Amino acid sequence: MDSDLLIKMAIGALEAAMPDVALWQGDAQLSFELRLQEVTWKLYSEIHEW
Amino acid sequence: MSGDLFISGGNPKVVATRDEIARCSYWIGQGINHLSRAKSELIWEETLFGFDVPNLWFSIQRRITLEREIGHLEDLQRSLYLASESYFSNEIQMAHRIENEYLSIAKKFPWDFISIPIPRLRYAGNPFAPMTAAMAIVGLTAPPSSAATGAIRSAASLAPTTFSTPAWPFGSAYGQSPTKVTGLLAQLQSNLYFLGIRSHPVTESRLIESTSTQGPATFAGKLSKLQQTYFNPRSAINIDSFKSNSGRDLVVYIPGTQSNKLAGENVFNVGSNISSMTSTELAASELAVRGALDQLKVGENDRVILVGHSQGGIIASNIALSGDYKVAGLISVGAPIAHQNLEVPVISIEHANDVVPALSGETNPITNNWVTVQNTPLAESIIEAHSMNTYIETAKLMDQSDDVGLKLVLEQMQFPQGEAISHKFKLIG
Numbered sequence: 001m002d003s004d005l006l007i008k009m010a011i012g013a014l015e016a017a018m019p020d021v022a023l024w025q026g027d028a029q030l031s032f033e034l035r036l037q038e039v040t041w042k043l044y045s046e047i048h049e050w
Numbered sequence: 051m052s053g054d055l056f057i058s059g060g061n062p063k064v065v066a067t068r069d070e071i072a073r074c075s076y077w078i079g080q081g082i083n084h085l086s087r088a089k090s091e092l093i094w095e096e097t098l099f100g101f102d103v104p105n106l107w108f109s110i111q112r113r114i115t116l117e118r119e120i121g122h123l124e125d126l127q128r129s130l131y132l133a134s135e136s137y138f139s140n141e142i143q144m145a146h147r148i149e150n151e152y153l154s155i156a157k158k159f160p161w162d163f164i165s166i167p168i169p170r171l172r173y174a175g176n177p178f179a180p181m182t183a184a185m186a187i188v189g190l191t192a193p194p195s196s197a198a199t200g201a202i203r204s205a206a207s208l209a210p211t212t213f214s215t216p217a218w219p220f221g222s223a224y225g226q227s228p229t230k231v232t233g234l235l236a237q238l239q240s241n242l243y244f245l246g247i248r249s250h251p252v253t254e255s256r257l258i259e260s261t262s263t264q265g266p267a268t269f270a271g272k273l274s275k276l277q278q279t280y281f282n283p284r285s286a287i288n289i290d291s292f293k294s295n296s297g298r299d300l301v302v303y304i305p306g307t308q309s310n311k312l313a314g315e316n317v318f319n320v321g322s323n324i325s326s327m328t329s330t331e332l333a334a335s336e337l338a339v340r341g342a343l344d345q346l347k348v349g350e351n352d353r354v355i356l357v358g359h360s361q362g363g364i365i366a367s368n369i370a371l372s373g374d375y376k377v378a379g380l381i382s383v384g385a386p387i388a389h390q391n392l393e394v395p396v397i398s399i400e401h402a403n404d405v406v407p408a409l410s411g412e413t414n415p416i417t418n419n420w421v422t423v424q425n426t427p428l429a430e431s432i433i434e435a436h437s438m439n440t441y442i443e444t445a446k447l448m449d450q451s452d453d454v455g456l457k458l459v460l461e462q463m464q465f466p467q468g469e470a471i472s473h474k475f476k477l478i479g
Contacts, residue, residue: 003112006088010081014123017077023070032074035126039119043085046115 007043014040055447056402056424071130078127082120089116194403194435196426206411232389232410236328253317253334254478255341258283263472265290265301265465269445272465273383273399276357277438279305285316287339289346289473292466297351299378299466304339306360306384317479318361326364327386327410336365338477343375346473353378355465359438360384360406370394379463383441386410395419395462399444402426404435421459423448 014036019029092109186205266272279288285308292299305318312321317335325333332340348354354375356366363385370377371390379395386409387398398414400407402424414422425444429435448456 003088003092003116006084006091007116010084010088013077013080013084017074017081019074020070032126032130035122036078039081039122039126042115042119046112 004047007047011040011043014043054425055444055451055453075127075130078123078130082123082127085116085120085123089113089120092116194405194429194432196402198432199403199405199408202405203408203411203413206409209411232328235324238324253338253341255338255345256476256478257342257345257473258286258476259472259474261472261474263290263470265292265467265470267467269399269448270442272357272381273438273442273445276303276305276359276362276383277442279303279362280308280438283476284308285318285478286474286476287342289342289475290466290470291346291473292468292470294353294466297349297353299353299355299464300343300346300348301355301357301466301470302339302343302366304335304356304358304362304365306358306362313479315479317477319479323361323364326361326368333361333365333368334479335361335477336368338475338479339365339369340374342473342475342477345475348375350376352376353464355379355381355463357381358383358385359441360436363387367392379465383438384436388412388414393419395459396421397456397459397463398422399441399448400424401429401435401440401444403429403432405432406436419459419462421453421455423451423456 017036019033021029024032092112186202186209266275275288275290279286287305288303290301290303292301307318307320307323309316309319311319312324313319313334317333317338319334322333322335325331326336343354352375354369354377356369356377356379358364358366358381360383363380363382364387366380366382367385367387367390369375370380370392377394379397380392381397381399383399384401384404384406385398386407387396388407389410389412396414396419398407398420400414400422403426414420416422423444425447427435427440427443429440434440
């Protein structure tokens with residue numbers, strides 16, 4: 001399996017890890033979401049064609 | 051006396067359900083697995099100038115990127131793990147598990163389709179009935195411990211589902227949730243009424259003393275003040291009145307059950323316990339407390355803070371929920387108020403081996419306005435675990451605690467201090 005596909009699968013998993021807003025409160029949800037998004041965007045930019 | 055307080059809620063920085071944290075952590079783990087695999091498959095996949103040889107430069111660059119992002123994700127997963135571990139443990143974790151998993155199964159069984167009018171037959175065919183009863187018996191007879199409290203909480207959670215309508219032979223209370231303890235008690239109450247056992251909550255609140263006093267600055271001081279309402283005379287409450295910029299700050303200290311009768315002159319009786327847990331009728335004790343507040347002509351500019359032990363805590367939560375007064379906060383001590391959807395700042399002080407706070411069958415929510423302080427003191431009996439003396443020892447530990455959630459909720463409450471006038475009311479049923 002090529003690494004692009006594996007990175008796409010990782011992005012899919014990280015999108016599933018995004019917090020469910022109804023179950024979080026306060027600063028925690030936002031800071032967790034931002035840090036997760038940062039990693040996701042880095043991985044997007046790693047892939048040539050999406 | 052144990053020195054370990056377990057405090058949850060009140061802190062906006064760490065608030066999420068345990069299952070949600072587990073879910074996020076699982077998917078981050080999946081992401082890490084994929085990236086680690088991508089890293090190991092890298093070396094052969096890119097060609098250099100059209101030739102089928104590994105492109106080492108690309109491979110090294112991507113490897114560095116993947117390594118760094120895996121590191122970030124591992125940090126994130128670790129912080130989730132730490133948050134959940136520091137947040138959910140022991141009793142609360144157990145109770146939440148029962149609530150989330152076990153009860154969701156229990157509530158799916160359509161017992162109410164089988165409406166056999168004879169309760170015994172219905173219970174005999176209900177596998178939850180013996181289990182619920184066993185948990186209740188074990189919880190009440192075992193020495194006080196968090197396990198016994200857990201059993202009581204589970205029994206209280208399951209009881210409404212197990213023994214709900216139409217099992218009760220006479221009457222039913224409409225508008226009450228059949229899956230909640232409050233619904234079950236409302237049914238019990240309506241059946242008592244049917245049989246002519248009824249408290250007639252007509253009460254009198256008599257002002258017997260007004261003295262100048264100092265508002266207590268510590269939790270131990272507040273609870274000692276609450277304890278004093280039990281004596282000299284019985285069936286009495288204390289209201290401290292402080293001057294504020296807009297009007298008055300009133301702190302109402304309400305004791306718990308003092309009489310084992312269903313009705314009577316002492317308004318803090320068992321009948322009031324049942325009424326206060328249902329919304330069908332005001333408890334005699336609540337009516338009398340409201341009477342005292344009305345005598346002090348509590349108006350829109352007056353902030354009310356309620357401090358109650360046991361039944362006093364339930365009454366306090368009912369008053370806070372009613373919206374009839376400008377309630378600025380509530381300190382409940384060993385009281386089952388988890389079922390109340392309170393939006394005012396709440397500090398719930400509970401003992402893990404005190405069964406009384408578990409009687410609502412639910413656990414306190416973890417929100418910004420509600421902090422639960424739990425302690426496991428050494429106690430030889432349930433009564434000792436529930437007593438004000440034991441709770442005052444816990445309050446002393448709270449005074450030493452620097453928990454953020456506890457501090458934030460106390461700040462929201464703005465508990466008044468300094469000079470005050472203390473009004474003592476005798477409540478007569």
